[in-house]
Amino acid sequence: MARVTRKKVTTKRDKPSARSSTSLESECERLEQLCHALEERAEAMEVAHRQTVSTVSHDLCNALSVIVMSARLLLRTVAPDAPGRKQLDAILRACDEIEQLARDLVDANHVEAGTLRVDHHPQDIAPLVEQALEMAGPAAAAKPVTLSSDVAPGLSAVAADRERLLQVLLTLITNAVRFTPRGGRITLRAEAAAPSSGRGVQFSIVDTGPGIPVDQQDRLFARFSQSRRPPCQVVGLGPYVAKGIVEAHGGTIWVDSQVGVGTTVRFTMPPADSVQPPAAIAAAV
Amino acid sequence: MDPTGNHDNAPLVLVVDDFQDNREMFAEYLSFSGFRVAEAATGREALDRAFELIPDLILMDLSLPEIDGWKATRLLKGDPRTKDIPIVALTGHALAGHSREAKDAGCDAFLTKPCLPDTLVAEIRRVLATRGGTSAT
Numbered sequence: 001m002a003r004v005t006r007k008k009v010t011t012k013r014d015k016p017s018a019r020s021s022t023s024l025e026s027e028c029e030r031l032e033q034l035c036h037a038l039e040e041r042a043e044a045m046e047v048a049h050r051q052t053v054s055t056v057s058h059d060l061c062n063a064l065s066v067i068v069m070s071a072r073l074l075l076r077t078v079a080p081d082a083p084g085r086k087q088l089d090a091i092l093r094a095c096d097e098i099e100q101l102a103r104d105l106v107d108a109n110h111v112e113a114g115t116l117r118v119d120h121h122p123q124d125i126a127p128l129v130e131q132a133l134e135m136a137g138p139a140a141a142a143k144p145v146t147l148s149s150d151v152a153p154g155l156s157a158v159a160a161d162r163e164r165l166l167q168v169l170l171t172l173i174t175n176a177v178r179f180t181p182r183g184g185r186i187t188l189r190a191e192a193a194a195p196s197s198g199r200g201v202q203f204s205i206v207d208t209g210p211g212i213p214v215d216q217q218d219r220l221f222a223r224f225s226q227s228r229r230p231p232c233q234v235v236g237l238g239p240y241v242a243k244g245i246v247e248a249h250g251g252t253i254w255v256d257s258q259v260g261v262g263t264t265v266r267f268t269m270p271p272a273d274s275v276q277p278p279a280a281i282a283a284a285v
Numbered sequence: 286m287d288p289t290g291n292h293d294n295a296p297l298v299l300v301v302d303d304f305q306d307n308r309e310m311f312a313e314y315l316s317f318s319g320f321r322v323a324e325a326a327t328g329r330e331a332l333d334r335a336f337e338l339i340p341d342l343i344l345m346d347l348s349l350p351e352i353d354g355w356k357a358t359r360l361l362k363g364d365p366r367t368k369d370i371p372i373v374a375l376t377g378h379a380l381a382g383h384s385r386e387a388k389d390a391g392c393d394a395f396l397t398k399p400c401l402p403d404t405l406v407a408e409i410r411r412v413l414a415t416r417g418g419t420s421a422t
Contacts, residue, residue: 054378058348061377065398066306069314072402099399 050109057102064102068095104237108223111244118161118248122272125155125190125201128162132169132188139177145184147173152191157272158201164245165269169203171238172265176207179263184208193268197252200271204264211259220255220265242267250274296341296413297321301331301357302375303349307398311344311375311405318406328352332360335367342413344405347376347387355390362391371412375400 071091078085110116129149140147158165169188176186189204212220221243246253246267253267298320302308305326312322323338325331329351335343343361347354354374361367373394374387384395394412396405 058377061398062304062307065377065400066304066310068399069307069310069402073314095399 057106060102107241108237116248118164120159122157123160124157136173145180147186150189158269159272159274168242171242172205180207180209197268202268204266206264208262212257295321299323299340299343301325302346328357331357343372358390
């Protein structure tokens with residue numbers, strides 16, 4: 001696309017400097033048409049790019065399906081201390097990473113395009129927190145780090161897409177596990193949001209990891225940056241997607257961190273009574 | 286001998302997937318789990334096999350050649366011979382939009398790949414039980 005642009009602009013520059021008003025109008029019209037054509041081409045390329053990412057993600061998951069299914073079946077025949085078991089476990093962990101990356105790529109595309117859709121249904125907090133801890137438990141135990149929860153009593157429900165909210169919690173807890181040294185602590189806290197953050201619930205994921213320098217904190221949720229990346233760690237799109245999901249709910253997400261002390265990622269979810277009545281939802285769909 | 290090559294009266298599951306290794310893996314594991322299994326590699330083949338065998342459940346990939354899984358599901362749910370057969374969508378597409386589209390097409394449940402073997406069997410048993418069918422043990 002860039003080559004086409006340069007070629008056309010060069011043609012323009014070659015035109016004589018003294019022009020009649022008619023030729024100027026004609027030139028303007030030609031440039032407008034060129035801009036329009038380039039915009040259309042850029043849009044088409046963006047759609048094609050999204051489609052490619054979606055197709056690659058789909059095909060990756062298809063191939064992963066065979067690997068995961070095969071490894072899981074093999075796992076049943078290989079005792080925990082038998083030769084090959086360690087390698088099988090490593091294959092499955094790598095599959096989980098690839099699967100998550102494939103899904104994050106598609107989600108990140110939708111976040112970027114503003115097409116990420118979430119449901120807004122009333123969700124009670126305690127069962128959500130319990131499920132998030134259950135899902136993140138194996139990763140925390142494998143490290144090992146201590147994973148616990150602290151839910152304020154009497155919290156009202158939030159308006160959220162259950163699966164997407166769980167995805168945010170799991171992403172942030174997994175990220176905390178990744179960066180917290182063995183023996184560290186991670187706490188998932190839920191409390192009433194401060195009045196300045198609107199009504200609703202504030203979730204916090206508190207870790208005792210190395211912390212993030214102040215000048216790198218705003219990069220945590222950037223698409224192509226992993227400010228907390230230690231050597232040899234995979235770069236994830238998870239925090240970027242998590243931010244997109246939180247904002248699609250109408251919430252906000254931010255980080256407080258102190259080097260040598262730890263990191264707390266906080267986000268808010270709107271209250272359940274902000275859910276539109278069913279008739280309004282049906283009309284919107 | 287029945288058309289699937291099995292002899293018992295366990296529920297018959299039609300596995301539809303164009304990715305041969307996936308299809309064979311699912312078929313093998315479902316067979317190991319006590320189901321009778323038939324296979325189809327395209328949407329067209331899925332329709333032919335479904336009308337021929339009237340399976341107890343169809344495990345349907347969505348991205349299929351000839352006729353895709355969404356259209357095949359609509360055709361099966363629109364035909365009196367097959368409209369009551371539960372269809373479980375199994376796809377590498379994970380977005381909520383795909384899940385909604387699959388349910389709009391008539392799918393009774395939705396699973397994403399990669400799917401754990403036990404999750405697959407548990408979901409098939411759950412859907413069969415919901416429909417009041419027998420379940421392989």
